[in-house]
Amino acid sequence: xxxxxxxxxxxxxxxxxxxxxxxxxxxxxxxxxxxxxxxxxxxxxxxxxxxxxxxxxxxxxxxxxxxxxxxxxxxxxxxxxxxxxxxxxxxxxxxxxxxxxxxxxxxxxxxxxxxxxxxxxxxxxxxxxxxxxxxxxxxxxxxxxxxxxxxx
Numbered sequence: 001x002x003x004x005x006x007x008x009x010x011x012x013x014x015x016x017x018x019x020x021x022x023x024x025x026x027x028x029x030x031x032x033x034x035x036x037x038x039x040x041x042x043x044x045x046x047x048x049x050x051x052x053x054x055x056x057x058x059x060x061x062x063x064x065x066x067x068x069x070x071x072x073x074x075x076x077x078x079x080x081x082x083x084x085x086x087x088x089x090x091x092x093x094x095x096x097x098x099x100x101x102x103x104x105x106x107x108x109x110x111x112x113x114x115x116x117x118x119x120x121x122x123x124x125x126x127x128x129x130x131x132x133x134x135x136x137x138x139x140x141x142x143x144x145x146x147x148x149x150x151x152x
Contacts, residue, residue, distance in 0.1 A: 024141070
C-alpha cells in the first residue's frame with residue numbers, strides 16, 4: 001500500500017498543476033517497474049477538447065515512451081475514478097492495473113456507475129484498486145468546485 005500512496009502523491013501533484021491552470025484538478029501517472037514513465041493532468045478547457053482527460057494524455061505519453069500500445073506491464077494511478085472513455089482506454093491499452101483515489105458518483109466506470117474493467121466480455125481486464133488517498137483526492141476536487149461556485 002505504501003507504494004500506491006507514493007505514486008498517488010505524484011498524481012496529486014499533477015492534479016495541482018491542472019488546478020493552477022483553472023482545469024478540473026485530475027492528475028495521472030503511469031508506472032512501470034516502480035518508475036514513473038509518464039505523467040499528465042487534465043487540459044480539456046485549455047485545448048477545448050473533451051478527449052484531453054488526464055488518463056488519455058498519460059496513456060498516450062506512455063505509449064510514445066515505450067514504443068508499444070500494449071502497456072500490460074504498467075500501472076495507472078489517477079486521482080479520480082475513470083469515466084467510460086478512460087476506462088475503455090485502460091482496457092484497450094492493456095494496462096495491468098488502474099489505481100484511483102476518489103470515487104466518481106457521476107461518471108465513474110471502475111466500480112461506481114459501472115465496472116468496465118471487470119466485464120468478462122472484454123478480452124482484457126485490468127485489476128482495479130479504488131480509494132487510495134481518497135480524502136486528499138476528493139478534497140482537491142471539492143475545494144476546486146467550491147471556489148468556482150464562489151466566483152459565480
